[in-house]
Amino acid sequence: MLTVLGQRSYAQKFGYIDTEFITSKMPEYKQVQGKIDQMTKQWIQEISSKNEEVAKLEREYKLEELLLTEDLRQQRLSIIRQKDNEARSFQNKIFGAEGELFKFKQAALKPVLDEVSKAVEKVVRQKRLDFLFDKANDGLAMIYTNPVHDYSDYVLEELGLELDPNLVDKATDKSKPVKEN
Numbered sequence: 001m002l003t004v005l006g007q008r009s010y011a012q013k014f015g016y017i018d019t020e021f022i023t024s025k026m027p028e029y030k031q032v033q034g035k036i037d038q039m040t041k042q043w044i045q046e047i048s049s050k051n052e053e054v055a056k057l058e059r060e061y062k063l064e065e066l067l068l069t070e071d072l073r074q075q076r077l078s079i080i081r082q083k084d085n086e087a088r089s090f091q092n093k094i095f096g097a098e099g100e101l102f103k104f105k106q107a108a109l110k111p112v113l114d115e116v117s118k119a120v121e122k123v124v125r126q127k128r129l130d131f132l133f134d135k136a137n138d139g140l141a142m143i144y145t146n147p148v149h150d151y152s153d154y155v156l157e158e159l160g161l162e163l164d165p166n167l168v169d170k171a172t173d174k175s176k177p178v179k180e181n
Contacts, residue, residue, distance in 0.1 A: 020136035050087035
């Protein structure tokens with residue numbers, strides 16, 4: 001009976017944070033978000049200006065279409081298509097998946113998110129958590145895992161695959177946050 005009472009079972013400790021809530025309380029984040037909003041507004045104005053130019057050219061063409069020769073019609077239509085393509089290309093360059101806005105956000109938010117990441121690592125160690133999730137994203141995102149609970153090597157072994165000895169030591173690498181927001 002004493003051995004049963006003397007043994008402590010090890011329970012995994014889970015926790016979660018809300019990075020949206022955390023960053024909303026950080027003055028640095030608010031300042032960066034203000035810069036992002038300002039740049040976004042400026043780019044939207046540029047795109048609107050380009051689209052208005054295309055719309056103006058189209059209106060002028062429709063008014064003069066009957067008076068133009070076939071060559072002039074084709075020339076005007078070509079200019080309109082070119083300006084429209086330029087506007088769309090510019091919009092994609094700015095707001096596309098790897099566009100200027102994405103790059104600007106990434107660079108501007110990095111120092112703030114690095115600060116949050118350091119605080120997360122400190123809290124994880126202090127509270128001795130094994131897993132930490134972030135509820136701010138769509139669904140839950142795991143942002144910390146204790147490498148003790150990683151069974152990837154066993155799965156690779158079961159599949160008959162070998163670890164690449166040139167890779168970084170997984171035990172030290174996995175103690176870092178899985179994802180930075």
